[in-house]
Amino acid sequence: MSGSQEFSKAEKFWMSFKLYQLWRFIVLSIKVYIAAVQSKWK
């Protein structure tokens, strides 16, 4: 997508490739949880 106005075929492939998305789910869940917990103890 860099600079272009549409997603490339490769980007679309990775967006729906389930094994890769499972990895992203784990990474994103951790990232979102850490981000949210940061504010919890203020």
Next chain:
Amino acid sequence: MAKVVVIGSGFAGQTAALYLGSKIGKKHEITVVSNRDVFGYVPSWVWVGMGHMKPEQTIFKLKPVYDRKNIRFVHAAVTEIHPDPGDQYIIETEIGSGQTVRLDYDYLIIASGPFLNYAGTPGLGPENGYTHSICTLPHAVKARDAYLALCERMRKGEKVKIVVGTGHPLATCQGAAFEYLVNIHKDLLKKGLRDKADLLWLSNEPELGDFGVNGVQIKRNGHILRSEEFIRSVFNDHGIRYQVQTGVTKVEEGKIYWQNYQGEEGVTEFDFAMLIPQFKGQPFKYIGKDGSDVSSKLVNPAGFVVVDAIYGLSYEELAQTPEAWPARYQNPNYPNIFAAGIAFAPPGPISKPFTNKNNLAITASPPRTGMVSGMIGRVVAMNVIDLIEKGSMTHEERMSEMVVACIASMGDSLWDGNAVTIVMRPVVPNRKKYHNEYGRDLFISHLEMGLAGAWMKFMLHHTFIWKFKGLPGWTLIPE
């Protein structure tokens, strides 16, 4: 024994009530007053509005939760707030009996959510107008019925025009409208009807992907990726037309009237439209001891509660003053009154404001999403507990410091769904702390699209309903 009253039971009110009830509910009197007797998980109404989720999956009864947490529940609509010291109480009308009741308080948390100002745009809204909304559950159900009826027309071969976006030049909540539009695209694709519909995004944002927060910016592979570029790619990819910098001024049957930044006036035809109205504060009466109107000490002209923010700065000054955003959400004139969630008055817009040559202000107002509202609800509750137990407050969090995560659904299927996952720090750009033109932490901020987001959205639906029910471990789930 202190008396704490929470008005409202949305994300902010429910979070505040759960913390108050759990920590001091046995020693002090905690009361929630709400005109609804159910909690509604608003983010999933996007799916209710198109028939992908049953309404009852997004709600649960409040009273059983409050009974467990030592919270008293009053199912009533608040009409008056009497804030003067020595005689502080609210007047409410009980739903059902219609009885008017007085409720005294020592601390008051106003978390009453938005007043949906459909009347601000003639012809807008599902009750007295021609457009739909997903801002309340009954409205989402009505939108669903109209959308499904429209699908039937498409099945018979009719081509239709669908418009989704903002219905007032100062509206907010563009994110929910974006989700709804992209979910419609996915749904029509699955139904084999996509070629029968022309989809249009009509919004008051200064540019695509602004979402009322001046856009999202992240660093990827050494270059800056902006949400404008990202959302443009989504719309181009999905064949969705877009028109931003546009304020809707009037709606008639099948016609949306608007003005844009250039001052041009135009009409857009539609068969189905879901447009978010302007949000205002709830129209309570604020009455002093002598019977006078003291609303100017409590709320701004739009009805939002004035708190510990610095008001009156120009946009340019505000953009350089992150400390202008409130930290404790406490009213300066009545220190025992707090506001949480959409109820508090922001010091100004986050997105760049604009007034066209016809003197029409077209500006995306600052959103207070579920996560932001929940965090403010917690800060306010913890400070009230501090005041009761220690006499001074120890908690604060400004929107110019808050990290926020947002998952924008783009198809709810767990097999081939999609969603944009956004992490942003801070919500309001803080140029004193982050020395780049965006005022954001480009390392933490994140923007990603994929099936994983759809799984996360599904997971959040269930974990947050668990949390808001106050079930075991609820405090481990962050706001």
